[in-house]
Amino acid sequence: MAQRDIDPELRRDLLTGGWTILAPARSRRPGGGRERRRRGPCPFCPGNERLTPPEVWAESEGPRPKDGPGWNIRVVPNLYPALIENPGAGGKAGRRIPARGYHEVIIHSPRHDLSLERMDPESAYRLMRAYRLRYRELCKHPWVRQVLVILNHGREAGASLEHPHTQVFALPLVPRAVREELGSWRRAALRGCPLCAAVEEARREERLILENGSFAALAPFASRQPYETWFVPLRHGEDFSRAGEAELRGMADILSRVLKGLAELLDNPPYNLWLHSAPCDGSEHAYYHWHLELIPRLTVTAGFELASGLFINPLPPEEAARRLRGLTG
Amino acid sequence: MAQRDIDPELRRDLLTGGWTILAPARSRRPGGGRERRRRGPCPFCPGNERLTPPEVWAESEGPRPKDGPGWNIRVVPNLYPALIENPGAGGKAGRRIPARGYHEVIIHSPRHDLSLERMDPESAYRLMRAYRLRYRELCKHPWVRQVLVILNHGREAGASLEHPHTQVFALPLVPRAVREELGSWRRAALRGCPLCAAVEEARREERLILENGSFAALAPFASRQPYETWFVPLRHGEDFSRAGEAELRGMADILSRVLKGLAELLDNPPYNLWLHSAPCDGSEHAYYHWHLELIPRLTVTAGFELASGLFINPLPPEEAARRLRGLTG
Incomplete structure (x- = not known):
């Protein structure tokens, strides 16, 4: 949301054939360097909806304003995306391609401390439905080859925010x-x-x-x-x-x-x-x-x-x- | 050195083709669980030679007793080996083979706090010679397919002991x-x-x-x-x-x-x-x-x-x- 970073790109290592996503924007995320978690209000808690990019989808009991409170599950683009919809041109004969894709966050519930195993069965089922919904939607893009649904829990597992959430990555290639x-x-x-x-x-x-x-x-x-x-x-x-x-x-x-x-x-x-x-x-x-x-x-x-x-x-x-x-x- | 653990074995995943070394002895090493570093005397410092298995090789200025002080570089078997010389029989038609190999530690110098970049050029060169020596020796075993020389520095990089050291793994297969x-x-x-x-x-x-x-x-x-x-x-x-x-x-x-x-x-x-x-x-x-x-x-x-x-x-x-x-x- 601050300065525009260099667009992310995929680079292929000639020695191993493996790909790396070079995503300079990720360095600004909490925990992107060696520092601890971010401070300040939780961007995934109700009332702080303005701290995330505009929502992609949400589930609520009744009508509510977009990007306002009142949701049960909320899906937003990742603020520090590893893949973006319209990256600049790549080059270098297939060794360097634009990291075109989507990188979304599914916020499990309004509750900051409700981990998956403590959700009631109906809410957990609705979360699985949200997984399937985003999976289906992102697969529809003809250039998307693979959609990965990933839940990181705890700082040692790479979760930079505590509020339970799942990430969805839509990739332009089939990963290794x-x-x-x-x-x-x-x-x-x-x-x-x-x-x-x-x-x-x-x-x-x-x-x-x-x-x-x-x-x-x-x-x-x-x-x-x-x-x-x-x-x-x-x-x-x-x-x-x-x-x-x-x-x-x-x-x-x-x-x-x-x-x-x-x-x-x-x-x-x-x-x-x-x-x-x-x-x-x-x-x-x-x-x-x-x-x-x-x-x-x-x-x-x-x-x-x-x-x-x-x-x-x-x-x-x-x-x-x-x-x-x-x-x- | 305490109770005998189940021998390590290599297991192949049928879904990915990847191998895992199952090494129960490793769970007893410092940091093998979630606890912090081990306490007590450093087994790699001079005077504590009895805390390691008997040495494989050492470099010293003059004559010295085996497993006594006076060395400049010392090589010992890993106390918590991922591979051992004579594991029990495996089975299961190639999906499970004994983790036969060697797992050694090269102790860089007698000094507990002398990291590689602060060694004098001659000592650093002698350490590289020790790498080559152990590499050569372990490659001589006809069933060894690959020797890996690995330096982990710092706890977040998996070093369970602070005293600078390098590990050498001799494997019965070519790793992925x-x-x-x-x-x-x-x-x-x-x-x-x-x-x-x-x-x-x-x-x-x-x-x-x-x-x-x-x-x-x-x-x-x-x-x-x-x-x-x-x-x-x-x-x-x-x-x-x-x-x-x-x-x-x-x-x-x-x-x-x-x-x-x-x-x-x-x-x-x-x-x-x-x-x-x-x-x-x-x-x-x-x-x-x-x-x-x-x-x-x-x-x-x-x-x-x-x-x-x-x-x-x-x-x-x-x-x-x-x-x-x-x-x-």
């Missing part, structure tokens, strides 16, 4: 983490969906944490970090935008219960939670199975992870699942 | 980060070495930080984080074990000068520094070019990095190089 999944799933698809198989295997190998009518929560076989958890819809489907109402209710229920268990077991740990769905690039990915992944941030990843691309995990997932199972009732 | 480099370099090799080209490009595009007779330090085009720096030997070569004395002196010099600049500019930031050399798997990788990479840990990586595999960097590398250039004299 999804490309890797697509690659191995395509190779595995002849033997059936590997994520459906992972649920079966988790049941057999005591890595299942919880199941409800539509979702399973499991500790994956090669968990990267202690208490890594996957949330898998029991009905195979590639596309989150086609999730039904029962699935959204099941998703709200299983997230709430596992997060409650983690909060109790680990004293409200910081965590990252994200949703992976097939790219919205117009092609079919019938072998893909949308899901959510969660990693609590209990340890500092060090040079080994950067140097190798592997993780070191001190806690066997069988043990993590055992500890969590009793606490998710 | 190196496989990715090998893949794109092989594809690019017809047009010449991409790292030699990156040095040329950095000179042209004002991303060069510093050069001496044998090394260049540069801010890479697609820097993942503010002040990411690559250290590239000017003589193309795939294999760190064949680095000559002049190269080791040049490496000590350029590391010291850039680290001094970073310490001044950013008030002694935490960082990870690691060395990538071609796999020691018996095959030729003539197109590969060994090098070091450094990333200061100034920001918390959040859910976006995990969800996408991409980084968001608020500082253009051209600007990072400009700021560092004046401080590396």
